[in-house]
Amino acid sequence: MTFVEIINAAIRERLARADRVVCFGQNITVASCLSGLTRDLAVHAGIEAINTPNCENAMAGFGFGLMLEGVDSIFFVKQLDFLLLAADQMVNTWNMARQAGATGSFTIVPIVVDSGFEGPQSRLNNLADFCSLGDFEAYALSDANAAETIIARHLVAPGFRLLAPSQRLFRSAADQEAPEGIDGEAGIFKLASGDAATVVAFNFAWPQARSLRAVLAAAGHPADLFGVAAVNRIDWTAIAESVARTGRLILIDDSRSMNRPGERLRSALADRGIAHRALPLYRRIDRRDLSPNPDRFVLDEAAVLEWIARSEFSVTDRTIGHAHG
Amino acid sequence: MEAFETSKSPLARDSIEQAGEVMETLAWEMLRLRLSMLVVNELVKRRAFQVPIHLALGHEAVAVAVSMAMGAHDRLLLTHRNIHYNIARNADLAAEIAEYRLERDAPGGGRFGAMNLIAPENGIVYTSSILGNCLPVAVGVAKGRAVKQADAVTFAVTGDGALEEGAFYEALMMATSLRLPLIFLVENNDWSMYTRVAERRCALDLQRLAEAFAIPFRRLSGDDAEACLKGMTALRADVAEAQRPAIVEVTLATLGDREVTEEGKPPRTINYHHGGAAHISYEAGPIIEESERDPLYRLSGRLPAETWRRLVAEARAPLDGFLA
Numbered sequence: 108m109t110f111v112e113i114i115n116a117a118i119r120e121r122l123a124r125a126d127r128v129v130c131f132g133q134n135i136t137v138a139s140c141l142s143g144l145t146r147d148l149a150v151h152a153g154i155e156a157i158n159t160p161n162c163e164n165a166m167a168g169f170g171f172g173l174m175l176e177g178v179d180s181i182f183f184v185k186q187l188d189f190l191l192l193a194a195d196q197m198v199n200t201w202n203m204a205r206q207a208g209a210t211g212s213f214t215i216v217p218i219v220v221d222s223g224f225e226g227p228q229s230r231l232n233n234l235a236d237f238c239s240l241g242d243f244e245a246y247a248l249s250d251a252n253a254a255e256t257i258i259a260r261h262l263v264a265p266g267f268r269l270l271a272p273s274q275r276l277f278r279s280a281a282d283q284e285a286p287e288g289i290d291g292e293a294g295i296f297k298l299a300s301g302d303a304a305t306v307v308a309f310n311f312a313w314p315q316a317r318s319l320r321a322v323l324a325a326a327g328h329p330a331d332l333f334g335v336a337a338v339n340r341i342d343w344t345a346i347a348e349s350v351a352r353t354g355r356l357i358l359i360d361d362s363r364s365m366n367r368p369g370e371r372l373r374s375a376l377a378d379r380g381i382a383h384r385a386l387p388l389y390r391r392i393d394r395r396d397l398s399p400n401p402d403r404f405v406l407d408e409a410a411v412l413e414w415i416a417r418s419e420f421s422v423t424d425r426t427i428g429h430a431h432g
Numbered sequence: 433m434e435a436f437e438t439s440k441s442p443l444a445r446d447s448i449e450q451a452g453e454v455m456e457t458l459a460w461e462m463l464r465l466r467l468s469m470l471v472v473n474e475l476v477k478r479r480a481f482q483v484p485i486h487l488a489l490g491h492e493a494v495a496v497a498v499s500m501a502m503g504a505h506d507r508l509l510l511t512h513r514n515i516h517y518n519i520a521r522n523a524d525l526a527a528e529i530a531e532y533r534l535e536r537d538a539p540g541g542g543r544f545g546a547m548n549l550i551a552p553e554n555g556i557v558y559t560s561s562i563l564g565n566c567l568p569v570a571v572g573v574a575k576g577r578a579v580k581q582a583d584a585v586t587f588a589v590t591g592d593g594a595l596e597e598g599a600f601y602e603a604l605m606m607a608t609s610l611r612l613p614l615i616f617l618v619e620n621n622d623w624s625m626y627t628r629v630a631e632r633r634c635a636l637d638l639q640r641l642a643e644a645f646a647i648p649f650r651r652l653s654g655d656d657a658e659a660c661l662k663g664m665t666a667l668r669a670d671v672a673e674a675q676r677p678a679i680v681e682v683t684l685a686t687l688g689d690r691e692v693t694e695e696g697k698p699p700r701t702i703n704y705h706h707g708g709a710a711h712i713s714y715e716a717g718p719i720i721e722e723s724e725r726d727p728l729y730r731l732s733g734r735l736p737a738e739t740w741r742r743l744v745a746e747a748r749a750p751l752d753g754f755l756a
């Protein structure tokens with residue numbers, strides 16, 4: 108199965124267990140059904156699937172109105188960037204809905220269009236920026252096993268959140284190894300174990316992190332590997348314990364945000380007084396990616412190996428660009 | 433939030449034919465609302481509240497009409513200027529004042545301030561201080577009612593300023609597409625803060641906009657309480673029956689404005705937007721202006737003088753204490 112097929116199956120599985128959910132979005136039951144994401148949602152009579160007009164602000168408000176009435180809903184969005192038109196509802200209405208004690212579940216599932224070739228207005232590739240505005244939960248879906256857990260737990264549950272899959276990964280084979288430890292509630296997944304370093308993947312950089320971990324292991328430096336799907340309300344305990352043991356922290360974040368959960372992790376480690384060396388591998392944010400490009404986030408794995416091998420205690424900040432051709 | 437159903441409608445909709453009784457109920461509700469807002473105005477002048485309050489003097493007829501027309505399962509969504517609906521739906525002014533004072537034992541726990549004040553027990557499920565914001569939410573509320581098969585109509589209030597927001601058009605589009613029983617109620621007082629419609633935008637013919645969506649349109653005069661009640665009641669029945677939205681535009685004056693003259697300049701109007709209306713007092717009420725702009729003045733002429741005097745005295749009695 109491909110990644111998008113796994114996600115679609117997990118969504119339908121969760122809907123089958125729900126009594127009544129209003130699913131809505133543009134073109135969700137026609138043609139490709141958003142590349143297969145929304146295929147066959149109406150798994151039983153209580154599940155409604157509505158093709159709506161193109162009005163993102165009204166659609167987000169619609170979900171909150173349903174939530175106020177205690178009715179669960181899911182809003183599927185073809186591209187994360189389109190949600191900027193709904194920002195008022197996502198921030199201001201959510202503030203009121205939770206203050207009013209609304210009981211329904213409202214989940215927005217926006218596809219993160221991160222191929223790079225879509226041009227200058229398909230640039231939003233992270234959830235941290237939205238979440239910071241509205242203080243709501245969000246989960247990046249870039250790993251099949253983690254996605255299944257997150258969808259099962261969070262797709263239909265009281266409150267509001269975003270569950271966003273990466274389009275770049277839609278067609279990829281979903282054959283990752285099962286995580287070693289799953290803590291879907293906290294949004295952190297332990298993917299592999301080792302003592303040489305603590306590698307933490309944020310946003311959609313899990314494939315890069317897996318690949319880096321394999322290179323390190325092959326060179327005799329097996330590392331702990333964590334995937335952080337959540338961007339908000341993260342309990343850092345497991346990662347802090349790992350860093351206390353390994354003494355080395357490698358942060359990998361492909362997001363084009365200045366608001367990086369990895370920096371919150373670093374503050375949390377500082378608060379706990381955990382001495383370590385840190386290597387943040389972040390995407391460079393610059394204007395060159397306004398032009399269509401492959402949008403590759405490629406790690407310099409050899410440089411990381413070198414960093415591991417060096418004995419001096421230093422903190423190096425490094426940004427990693429992508430190929431601009 | 434799930435369980436409440438409203439039952440505050442002071443008048444069963446089918447008894448509207450009993451004209452005399454209806455007129456008295458209407459006058460009583462209008463007076464109670466006007467005098468309650470005048471009490472709040474006095475308290476605002478005394479700086480009793482930290483939250484900003486947008487009075488709605490002159491908006492009584494539409495608020496009472498909506499409140500009386502609402503069915504037990506209906507919903508009402510409001511804007512920054514919501515005091516008239518909140519008081520029309522809630523006979524307990526002390527509770528309202530407690531909300532403005534941010535008191536913990538107020539019904540909403542003083543957690544919403546004035547511009548976002550809700551009262552779910554009265555059907556007021558959502559109020560927004562962001563122009564246009566409540567309209568899309570109302571579409572979802574109307575759908576939620578439909579999903580639960582409630583025999584319900586949703587009312588969403590907006591202003592002549594707020595309808596300039598794109599959310600107005602989007603909500604109309606979505607509610608019409610989904611065939612939801614939702615009344616878009618435009619309170620047109622001609623002002624958006626300190627600019628008149630003609631000073632800030634092109635004219636917008638809402639009737640033609642409704643025609644473009646193939647939904648009904650009604651225009652009501654906010655100075656005529658009786659016409660507002662009849663019109664709103666009929667429109668609610670129509671929307672419930674046909675299961676699609678409608679637009680109603682209520683033209684009205686927000687009282688509290690005043691003329692100022694500076695030497696050498698032509699007189700100009702300073703309109704009322706929010707806060708205290710300095711030259712209006714509870715003592716001099718309930719009528720603010722002996723003109724057709726004031727729905728209370730107009731209504732007073734429709735009742736026998738004796739009845740009017742009695743109702744005024746009865747409405748004042750429980751309120752005097754607030755200003756003691």
Ligand SMILES: Cc1ncc(C[n+]2csc(CCOP(=O)(O)OP(=O)(O)O)c2C)c(N)n1
Pocket residue numbers: 512513561562563590591592593594595621623624625705
């Ligand atoms: C999105 C947004 N823009 C601007 C404002 C500032 N604002 C508050 S009230 C108001 C005037 C609104 O006019 P209208 O909708 O006609 O209501 P009225 O005050 O006349 O009752 C404005 C511009 C706001 N609250 N929200």
Ligand SMILES: [Mg+2]
Pocket residue numbers: 591592593619620621622623624625
């Ligand atoms: Mg106005």
